[in-house]
Amino acid sequence: DADVTQTPRNRITKTGKRIMLECSQTKGHDRMYWYRQDPGLGLRLIYYSFDVKDINKGEISDGYSVSRQAQAKFSLSLESAIPNQTALYFCATSGTRGANEQFFGPGTRLTVL
Amino acid sequence: GQQVMQIPQYQHVQEGEDFTTYCNSSTTLSNIQWYKQRPGGHPVFLIQLVKSGEVKKQKRLTFQFGEAKKNSSLHITATQTTDVGTYFCAGPLGTSYGKLTFGQGTILTVHP
Numbered sequence: 001d002a003d004v005t006q007t008p009r010n011r012i013t014k015t016g017k018r019i020m021l022e023c024s025q026t027k028g029h030d031r032m033y034w035y036r037q038d039p040g041l042g043l044r045l046i047y048y049s050f051d052v053k054d055i056n057k058g059e060i061s062d063g064y065s066v067s068r069q070a071q072a073k074f075s076l077s078l079e080s081a082i083p084n085q086t087a088l089y090f091c092a093t094s095g096t097r098g099a100n101e102q103f104f105g106p107g108t109r110l111t112v113l
Numbered sequence: 114g115q116q117v118m119q120i121p122q123y124q125h126v127q128e129g130e131d132f133t134t135y136c137n138s139s140t141t142l143s144n145i146q147w148y149k150q151r152p153g154g155h156p157v158f159l160i161q162l163v164k165s166g167e168v169k170k171q172k173r174l175t176f177q178f179g180e181a182k183k184n185s186s187l188h189i190t191a192t193q194t195t196d197v198g199t200y201f202c203a204g205p206l207g208t209s210y211g212k213l214t215f216g217q218g219t220i221l222t223v224h225p
Binding site: 041045050058059090094101104 | 119122144146148154155156157158161201203206211212213214215216217218
């Protein structure tokens with residue numbers, strides 16, 4: 001089984017709809033992150049959480065909110081989706097030892113019409 | 114704000130040719146990480162460099178961290194079709210260890 005999973009993998013929605021993207025991990029990591037990827041812009045950090053009670057805004061948090069339901073679960077919500085939120089969304093986790101490398105989920109491709 | 118710039122954005126090579134991507138930061142970095150994303154896949158960690166002037170090799174891949182710790186490079190010798198994908202560098206965002214700011218990525222295409 002994959003260590004970091006994301007649901008759904010693909011979603012098409014309409015402008016103004018509320019959308020939730022979910023992320024679960026079995027790596028036992030405290031740190032979790034949400035990124036969006038757009039062509040030519042790399043990966044941009046939306047929100048991050050270093051433990052269950054710690055939530056922080058990243059570079060581009062406007063229009064998004066998150067919930068850390070448990071150590072293993074971190075959800076990203078778009079309260080009222082707009083077309084420029086069409087992107088590939090990745091969840092990632094990291095530990096606190098060694099290189100602190102990030103482990104990414106498979107991604108959710110979101111299209112807002 | 115802190116920026117990590119990566120060039121080129123695209124690189125097309127013939128199989129067997131070498132490839133290099135460059136990463137430059139506007140500020141000194143405590144470390145730099147490199148990731149590879151295969152087409153349709155997710156980023157996968159390759160390596161972290163920490164020391165000034167550090168050079169690390171992984172088979173045909175050579176990673177360098179500049180003396181001033183503001184730039185880095187990834188060089189692939191004799192590319193293969195399995196090397197296709199997007200290569201990202203990433204440095205710590207701000208002073209908090211654990212957050213990363215990613216470069217825009219270099220998309221490598223290898224023609225057989």
